[in-house]
Amino acid sequence: MHFLLETLRVLLLSLWFNIESFIHLFVPRRRKSVAGEVVLITGAGSGIGRLMAREFASLGTVLVLWDINQEGLKESAVLARESGAARVYFYVCDCSSKTEVYRVADQVKREVGDVSILVNNAGIVTGKKFMDAPDSLIEKTMEVNTMAHFWTYKAFLPAMIANNHGHLVSIASSAGLIGVNGLADYCASKFAAVGFAESIGLEMLAIGKSGVKTTIVCPYFINTGMFDGCQSKWPRVLPILDPDYAAKKILEAVLTDQVYVLMPRSMYMISGLKNILPMKQGLLLGEYLGAFNMMDNFKGRAKKQE
Numbered sequence: 001m002h003f004l005l006e007t008l009r010v011l012l013l014s015l016w017f018n019i020e021s022f023i024h025l026f027v028p029r030r031r032k033s034v035a036g037e038v039v040l041i042t043g044a045g046s047g048i049g050r051l052m053a054r055e056f057a058s059l060g061t062v063l064v065l066w067d068i069n070q071e072g073l074k075e076s077a078v079l080a081r082e083s084g085a086a087r088v089y090f091y092v093c094d095c096s097s098k099t100e101v102y103r104v105a106d107q108v109k110r111e112v113g114d115v116s117i118l119v120n121n122a123g124i125v126t127g128k129k130f131m132d133a134p135d136s137l138i139e140k141t142m143e144v145n146t147m148a149h150f151w152t153y154k155a156f157l158p159a160m161i162a163n164n165h166g167h168l169v170s171i172a173s174s175a176g177l178i179g180v181n182g183l184a185d186y187c188a189s190k191f192a193a194v195g196f197a198e199s200i201g202l203e204m205l206a207i208g209k210s211g212v213k214t215t216i217v218c219p220y221f222i223n224t225g226m227f228d229g230c231q232s233k234w235p236r237v238l239p240i241l242d243p244d245y246a247a248k249k250i251l252e253a254v255l256t257d258q259v260y261v262l263m264p265r266s267m268y269m270i271s272g273l274k275n276i277l278p279m280k281q282g283l284l285l286g287e288y289l290g291a292f293n294m295m296d297n298f299k300g301r302a303k304k305q306e
């Protein structure tokens with residue numbers, strides 16, 4: 001009897017959740033207010049970090065910006081102030097160092113207060129074939145793109161749990177869902193970031209802290225300079241994303257508590273197919289979509305982070 005009742009409950013709720021999702025294809029989801037929230041963005045000195053800072057600023061948040069690039073940080077802070085942030089603080093922090101993350105996090109807690117929206121955005125890419133990539137760059141990639149997420153969660157999650165209120169935003173990548181030729185260390189770091197964020201999201205639900213939300217962002221290439229030189233084989237199916245568009249989509253996802261954001265929309269189909277197609281057909285599709293040659297013309301940023 002217990003089995004029948006529980007099965008019926010799951011079937012009915014599944015039906016309702018599907019209807020609800022269908023309705024939201026036409027009716028926008030309710031947006032939450034983030035005015036007054038303390039939003040920390042790592043890697044805010046350029047790219048989508050800077051643009052997300054501008055978007056959050058326009059919603060009246062208190063902004064805490066981190067980066068290793070002091071000049072970039074200053075420019076982002078000016079932009080955030082002009083865009084309407086309640087207050088803006090910025091700190092030089094090398095997220096690849098656990099001690100530095102903990103040190104600057106303590107400073108933020110003293111000078112600003114508890115962070116309620118944490119956006120792990122800082123990221124680097126080696127852009128070399130695995131055997132050509134120096135060990136130091138591989139380690140750095142894991143430290144910035146993955147390990148930094150562990151340490152920032154350790155620093156800021158306790159207050160979110162205590163208040164049962166907060167939002168953890170992980171800027172991962174579509175390379176965190178599907179492997180790419182020539183991006184082995186980056187893919188490994190992003191797969192890890194996705195698995196970590198998803199698991200902590202579940203941990204929050206399991207301990208009854210449903211007020212601590214998770215958003216995991218998996219974009220294809222964005223035109224910020226990080227992947228300069230890379231081209232899309234079929235731009236109509238997989239367009240290189242405009243940074244402003246990407247930042248706005250991320251904000252929309254946070255405001256509507258969306259857990260997964262894949263961009264462009266075709267990525268939902270592609271990542272779904274990866275898990276259900278026979279292997280040979282999956283490889284054929286990957287080749288058709290250019291997954292084997294995506295990194296052939298990679299230049300990246302002129303100045304690399306060592």
Ligand SMILES: NC(=O)c1ccc[n+]([C@@H]2O[C@H](COP(=O)([O-])OP(=O)(O)OC[C@H]3O[C@@H](n4cnc5c(N)ncnc54)[C@H](O)[C@@H]3O)[C@@H](O)[C@H]2O)c1
Nearest residue numbers: 043046047048068094095096121122123173221222224226
């Ligand atoms: N650009 C793309 O095509 C693309 C696609 C998918 C995902 N992403 C991800 O989006 C995020 C932002 O990328 P972007 O395109 O804006 O690139 P970007 O290079 O403009 O921004 C990355 C920022 O991180 C900072 N940073 C690097 N190492 C750091 C460190 N050790 N400590 C603190 N800050 C550090 C950089 O100074 C820079 O300001 C990254 O995590 C990236 O992996 C980018």
